[in-house]
Amino acid sequence: MTTTIEQETELLAAVPTGLLINGEWRDAASGKTFDVEDPATGKVLLSIADAGPEDGAAALDAAAAAQESWAKVPPRERGEILRRAFDMVTERAEDFALLMTLEMGKPLAEARGEVTYGAEFLRWFSEEAVRAFGRYSVSPDGKSRLLVAKKPVGPCLLITPWNFPLAMATRKIAPAVAAGCTMVLKSANLTPLTSQLFAAVMQEAGLPAGVLNVIPTSTAGATTGPLIKDSRLRKLSFTGSTEVGRRLLADASENVLRTSMELGGNAPFLVFEDADLDAAVTGAMAAKLRNMGEACTAANRFIVHESVAGEFAEKFAAKMKEMTTARGTEPESKVGPLIDAKSRDKVHELVSDALASGAKAVLGGAPVEGPGYFYQPTILSGVSEGTRILSEEIFGPVAPIITFSSEDEAVRLANNTEYGLVAYVFTKDINRGIRMGEKLETGMLGLNAGVISNAAAPFGGVKQSGLGREGGLEGIEEYLYTQYIGIADPYAS
Numbered sequence: 077m078t079t080t081i082e083q084e085t086e087l088l089a090a091v092p093t094g095l096l097i098n099g100e101w102r103d104a105a106s107g108k109t110f111d112v113e114d115p116a117t118g119k120v121l122l123s124i125a126d127a128g129p130e131d132g133a134a135a136l137d138a139a140a141a142a143q144e145s146w147a148k149v150p151p152r153e154r155g156e157i158l159r160r161a162f163d164m165v166t167e168r169a170e171d172f173a174l175l176m177t178l179e180m181g182k183p184l185a186e187a188r189g190e191v192t193y194g195a196e197f198l199r200w201f202s203e204e205a206v207r208a209f210g211r212y213s214v215s216p217d218g219k220s221r222l223l224v225a226k227k228p229v230g231p232c233l234l235i236t237p238w239n240f241p242l243a244m245a246t247r248k249i250a251p252a253v254a255a256g257c258t259m260v261l262k263s264a265n266l267t268p269l270t271s272q273l274f275a276a277v278m279q280e281a282g283l284p285a286g287v288l289n290v291i292p293t294s295t296a297g298a299t300t301g302p303l304i305k306d307s308r309l310r311k312l313s314f315t316g317s318t319e320v321g322r323r324l325l326a327d328a329s330e331n332v333l334r335t336s337m338e339l340g341g342n343a344p345f346l347v348f349e350d351a352d353l354d355a356a357v358t359g360a361m362a363a364k365l366r367n368m369g370e371a372c373t374a375a376n377r378f379i380v381h382e383s384v385a386g387e388f389a390e391k392f393a394a395k396m397k398e399m400t401t402a403r404g405t406e407p408e409s410k411v412g413p414l415i416d417a418k419s420r421d422k423v424h425e426l427v428s429d430a431l432a433s434g435a436k437a438v439l440g441g442a443p444v445e446g447p448g449y450f451y452q453p454t455i456l457s458g459v460s461e462g463t464r465i466l467s468e469e470i471f472g473p474v475a476p477i478i479t480f481s482s483e484d485e486a487v488r489l490a491n492n493t494e495y496g497l498v499a500y501v502f503t504k505d506i507n508r509g510i511r512m513g514e515k516l517e518t519g520m521l522g523l524n525a526g527v528i529s530n531a532a533a534p535f536g537g538v539k540q541s542g543l544g545r546e547g548g549l550e551g552i553e554e555y556l557y558t559q560y561i562g563i564a565d566p567y568a569s
């Protein structure tokens with residue numbers, strides 16, 4: 077059912093529009109606000125407070141002041157706050173889903189999926205909060221005792237992207253809460269509303285004042301730059317483009333700040349000659365069209381064995397053709413708008429460049445006429461090596477296909493990128509699947525699977541896709557440091 081204007085207005089009225097600093101919602105010191113737009117219509121949804129450097133400093137003051145007492149809160153209590161937040165987000169799933177659809181554009185069904193995925197980080201880390209164990213051991217020579225403790229790293233700056241407005245925030249906030257860290261969250265300026273609502277839920281779930289401070293801003297660099305150079309900050313966790321991540325890493329080096337970097341991707345999707353082609357097409361649809369292709373995990377290069385490339389392209393195109401583009405609130409919507417005009421133009425630039433270099437559009441190949449930033453689901457065949465579309469993140473519903481004739485060539489093509497986030501492999505040969513795991517230079521691999529994101533798994537990349545892992549047993553470690561205490565021989569006289 078299409079959502080009504082009344083439903084949308086009522087929901088937007090419930091979203092806090094201020095900055096959250098030390099447990100209070102307040103205006104920006106400058107009094108400035110910025111607009112958040114609906115990418116399907118270009119209309120303004122809401123204006124919210126626009127933090128500047130003064131507000132950033134106030135947020136870090138609050139986080140630094142709360143750190144000592146927050147670290148002393150028993151792990152079980154911290155876990156219970158996260159568990160209550162999980163229950164509350166789940167109860168309000170429809171609100172969170174609609175809000176994400178409004179500000180980011182994804183179809184409602186997908187937004188509901190993100191609520192489930194994003195909430196799961198709250199539940200997972202509510203369980204991990206009580207398992208941040210250290211160890212005690214006897215030294216190899218038996219003469220001393222080794223005590224290894226895990227401690228919260230301290231105040232963190234969390235910077236999130238626009239493409240998964242809930243999950244990218246919970247994937248950082250939940251482990252930080254579990255570990256006993258305080259935070260300043262700089263949400264994405266294109267999609268800050270979901271974080272605003274989520275922060276209100278965290279307050280209601282019992283998170284003490286100052287533990288989570290939220291500073292949406294239209295001036296990211298000017299507002300967060302001074303925080304990164306402030307010695308009270310102990311950790312920067314960033315999710316976004318490799319380009320911005322690289323700059324932040326340079327800034328973070330000044331104080332040798334601990335960092336987690338979840339950056340861009342250029343995922344290869346390999347289809348071998350022995351693959352179940354129907355399963356490969358189902359996987360391709362998920363790996364390409366999830367989030368309209370606006371995912372770091374999106375399949376960016378379809379590398380298909382020459383003997384099955386024609387049949388794969390035909391079957392893939394038949395499925396893609398069924399994908400209706402429409403505002404995400406419409407029941408028929410399978411592909412929502414891209415986030416803004418700049419992103420849509422970049423997608424079209426890459427497609428035009430590939431076509432000019434000899435590729436053929438099996439399907440689509442152009443923006444959709446009319447309001448909003450829609451792009452036609454597109455398949456390109458005959459893309460040649462060296463074309464821009466194979467080396468840059470597309471971030472749109474466009475699938476370029478290239479072919480290979482041997483396993484070695486497939487591996488060479490797949491690894492021919494500075495990125496290393498995820499790869500997808502479709503084959504019925506288990507040994508080949510294992511070989512691919514060993515040969516592909518990525519932090520994650522989908523074996524006969526087109527989506528592998530899971531709160532219980534370590535998400536992250538190698539090469540220029542980043543540093544560190546989010547989720548899984550590893551996720552909480554990013555917010556803990558290890559302290560070793562050497563103890564003299566308790567039997568020595």
Ligand SMILES: NC(=O)c1ccc[n+]([C@@H]2O[C@H](COP(=O)([O-])OP(=O)(O)OC[C@H]3O[C@@H](n4cnc5c(N)ncnc54)[C@H](O)[C@@H]3O)[C@@H](O)[C@H]2O)c1
Nearest residue numbers: 236237238263264265296297316317320338339340341372
């Ligand atoms: N690896 C992952 O887990 C993952 C997940 C989601 C998105 N991404 C990547 O994110 C990118 C898309 O997101 P985006 O367009 O929001 O990325 P982006 O790098 O433009 O922005 C990410 C965040 O950084 C902020 N930012 C920008 N410049 C900054 C500066 N100088 N100082 C401080 N903050 C700054 C933005 O306001 C936003 O909040 C893609 O490259 C995608 O692959 C990666």
Ligand SMILES: O=CCCC(=O)O
Nearest residue numbers: 239370371372373529
């Ligand atoms: O955009 C990248 C994040 C995608 C995910 O967590 O599945």
